[in-house]
Amino acid sequence: MAAAPLYCVCRQPYDVSRFMIECDICKDWFHGSCVQVEEHHAVDIDVYHCPNCDVVHGPSLMKKRNNWHRHDYTEPDDGSKPVQAGTSVFIKELQNRTFPSAEEILIRMKGELVTTRYLERHGFNYPIAITEMEGLGLKLPPSTFSVKDVEQYVGGNKVIDVIDVARQADSKMKLSEFIKYFTNPHRPKVLNLISLEFSDTKMAKLVEVPDVAQKLSWVENYWPDDSFFPKPFVQKYCLMGVKDSYTDFHIDFGGTSVWYHVLWGEKVFYLIKPTLTNLALYEAWSSSPNQSEVFFGDKVDKCYKCIVPQGTTLLIPTGWIHAVLTSQDCMAFGGNFLHNLNIGMQLRCYEMERRLKTPDLFKFPYFEAICWYVAKNLLEMLKELREDNCPPPTYLVDGVKALISALKTWLKREVNEPTSEVPDNIRPNHLIKELTKEIRYLEEEPVGGSKPVKSQGSGVPLGSNGCLSTRATLERLCQARRARRAARQLREQQRHAPKLPTNLDILEQHTRDVLKRLEVGPLEEDPAFGAKVHAKFNKVSTASAAAAAESLEDNHIRLMLVNGRIIRWGSKVSSVNQCAESVKLGMLSMAGLLCSSKSETADSLQESWWPSPLEQAQHQRRLQGDKSPIDSQGNSSSEAWDNQGLPSPEMDYQYCDPSMSPPLHPSKRHAPNPPPISNQATKGKRPKKGMATAKQRLGKILKLSRHNRVFV
The missing domain is CATH 2.60.120.650 (Cupin)
Structure with missing residues (x-):
């Protein structure tokens, strides 16, 4: 690949953003900043000599002024050509005019x-x-505030467009050069800066x-x-x-x-x-x-x-x-x-x-682009005005009509002269159609039976029915529009925000977690029994059983209530307190998975849940009608149960099944026909499977615990 040609004394490739001047002797090009020639000065040079040619041929030759009333001051002044705008003669004549x-x-x-x-x-x-x-x-x-302050805040290296007033022509220069010109009492030219x-x-x-x-x-x-x-x-x-x-x-x-x-x-x-x-x-x-x-x-x-x-x-x-x-x-x-x-x-x-x-x-x-954005917003404004039964002002209706016409013209022009100023998120034809529909609605069926608001001689907008349409009405409209937008945003946030659980949802979720962990037990301690269970159910996982045994301490739940509403809850706490233990025991007792046994250490919870001889004796006594089971010491344990039928929180418990078989999730057990549900909420209706039954159990738990110090 050929190297790019180099120019100027700096031997750099061509840069379109920098002003360059050609030497009339060697025909090489030079950056104006490298040879100290400003763009607005270059037009005054008749024959330019670069620094190399300047040594041999002398300095550059400047143009000769022949007039003071033409943009090209080299034209001969024969009196036949009129004065042009911006020249010194024009300025003097303008100042002497009367208007x-x-x-x-x-x-x-x-x-x-x-x-x-x-x-x-x-x-x-x-x-x-x-x-x-x-x-x-x-x-x-x-x-x-001075021009030097402008240079300090904006930066002297900023390239600006200045106007050579006598020629009414633009040229570029650095802001620092213009400030230097502005502060110089001797100004060979009149330069004007209006586009900073x-x-x-x-x-x-x-x-x-x-x-x-x-x-x-x-x-x-x-x-x-x-x-x-x-x-x-x-x-x-x-x-x-x-x-x-x-x-x-x-x-x-x-x-x-x-x-x-x-x-x-x-x-x-x-x-x-x-x-x-x-x-x-x-x-x-x-x-x-x-x-x-x-x-x-x-x-x-x-x-x-x-x-x-x-x-x-x-x-x-x-x-x-x-x-x-x-x-x-x-x-x-x-x-x-x-x-x-x-x-x-x-x-x-x-x-x-x-x-x-x-x-x-x-x-x-991007004038056309902003018009598309405005059209989209004006469409929303017209719809809201119609919903509020408020007539739009005449200037807005006339403006929308003109905008519709312009948008149609631009779409037709886009086919032959694409400008690509239609925003990506706007459907142009649909937008024009909707705007046209709103205008037609205003013309055929004016909002509220009145025509768009017109400005009368007093300057106060009046409707055709003679009632005032004051600024207060427009302000109320704006407030209503802002309120609707805020409501929509709130609904969107609520739709995507997680829902706050109710009391029953919290307890039901905890019940599900506990029962899921209790679905199987540590079968690896009794291989023979484990084999029987595997053969019978074929769904027992020793890994999940071990995890369930290790997570027994995670079954506690702590609740915080204010005015009967749970405002804080947690399902994993390290300490066993009266609240969590009571709730846990109540749930397990309702599920039929709890029986009492005295234990002093946490290790007893990790022992095999297969019934011991003592527990078997307790089971036989209950089958015979004795409601006071004995503990390992031979004492009756009936004191462990309070008047409500719940175990005492001071006791530790093991999980066992009265039928001497592994405890199963309620959905997997063969339950007897339940008594008919007669509460008002479900009277005459068939309860839904799963969820309704769980909520009924939780409702009974709450009812049983209502008079106890369960919630803190």
């Missing part, structure tokens, strides 16, 4: 009054100027977006955390411009609304209403070859001049066409946001960008 005052269309408000409630009620159709920041929720650095997004830098902590922009933002409200597409960062921009910086007329990408705050300095905005006529004129002007030679403000009825001094915040609605002049060195902060209030206008601006073939760099990132 209608923006007070005609500007809404001045206090920060605390600019809320989502106000905008939803009165609409967001005109620019808003805020001079009193309290209550706006906007957090900013102090007015002493710092959400992923340390400076992001110094700035908080206004509450109204945060609450309305599509990105903040609808963009999912698990999205395949990277989250758009358009919320926080730092704008640093020197005096006479100018940005020509434009609409912010995707028809986004904008908030600007001038930290220090001054900005002058030239504002034009986004009427259908003005938008058509703007699109024609943007696509014309002589765009820079025509001042767009002259093509419309009115272009308003709005001066934004230091400490003022300006909110510009969707679609407003505006140009910006920096009348003095200025630092400003701003951000863009999409919202539900003007969905139709946002989509119209996006389609205009597509027709104008706007580069992706200057478009809202």
Whole structure:
């Protein structure tokens, strides 16, 4: 494989991300940073000599300026060509122009009054100027914050896009180089920085977006955390411009609304209403070859001049066409946001960008993807509004209609021009169908017998039936929606969470564990008997028998009750206490597996459970009607049984079978016909196999133990 060609004095392969310049003598290419040539300076060089050729042929030759009103200042000034935007001549003429005052269309408000409630009620159709920041929720650095502080927080090596104002052209440079230019009193050029997004830098902590922009933002409200597409960062921009910086007329990408705050300095905005006529004129002007030679403000009825001094915040609605002049060195902060209030206008601006073939760099990132996310959320919102019998506001219904039309267009376009901005977890056709169904339902059968809420002249939404639809109604709706979501989440958690056992479940589970361990005994001590059992049942496991014998001490259970409810229980405890022993003995006595025998040590529990002669004598006495069996000492053991028929907890017991055969699980024994069950719960019903019988036994255990100190 051939080696990649090497360039520049550093002899490195080509890197598309780095600016390079060609030597007009040796035809070799050099990195601008290696030969101290910045990108915005390269356009001023007529003939470039690299450091090697510079020794022989002398320094590079610079272009000669012939005019001050054209982007190409080498053109001869014969007076036949008009002034172009951004040139020094243009700036002087612009400052001498007179414009209608923006007070005609500007809404001045206090920060605390600019809320989502106000905008939803009165609409967001005109620019808003805020001079009193309290209550706006906007957090900013102090007015002493300088461009050098920006470099410290963001990093000097960050590559940024700057605008050469006189040429209205972009170029790249490091932030440290721009800060050096900004702080230099001698500036051969006018450079403007308007695209420094710092959400992923340390400076992001110094700035908080206004509450109204945060609450309305599509990105903040609808963009999912698990999205395949990277989250758009358009919320926080730092704008640093020197005096006479100018940005020509434009609409912010995707028809986004904008908030600007001038930290220090001054900005002058030239504002034009986004009427259908003005938008058509703007699109024609943007696509014309002589765009820079025509001042767009002259093509419309009115272009308003709005001066934004230091400490003022300006909110510009969707679609407003505006140009910006920096009348003095200025630092400003701003951000863009999409919202539900003007969905139709946002989509119209996006389609205009597509027709104008706007580069992706200057478009809202993943605009179509976020529209799919919004459509999914708006569908849920419309359904909930219909369930709550609450009519949606008119702006939302109109926005959904426009969104449905756009989504259909994008799906058709996807066949020939795939953009792959449809999220994987969204079924586009089904989503469009459901949204259309909701809109049709609103048109054919309005919710609650009223049409969607309309904004009247007073700014208060009214239904067709004349009743007020206040913000309180919307807030109640939001609260109800949040409550339903919380309830759904709780149900999901309960569905996957383990169920808390009831009293009977605990005792039944313990009974099952004990009986399972007692199903067979240690048969290896009597081979002859073990052989007989093997021959008879053919299911005896000596390994499980040994484990059962070793785990006898694990059969105890401890219960903790509060108000008749078991709140704590354990089946493996090292110490034998009265509670655990009583419960165990009660269970085993109900199962018919318990008989008493006096033993002093735990070793007696591990001895063979085959009846001894003494035990056989006790069995014979019981068969003859003597209810007072004798112990190994010859004493009667009837004192060991209390009035309730339960053994005394002070005694140790062995497990034996009255029939002189190995004890079997109740399900394997031939039980006699049980007496009919007559309690109220099962009266007239046939008990279920296994589980119902076990619960009946446990119920009897609880009944017998009710007056004893069984539970602690």
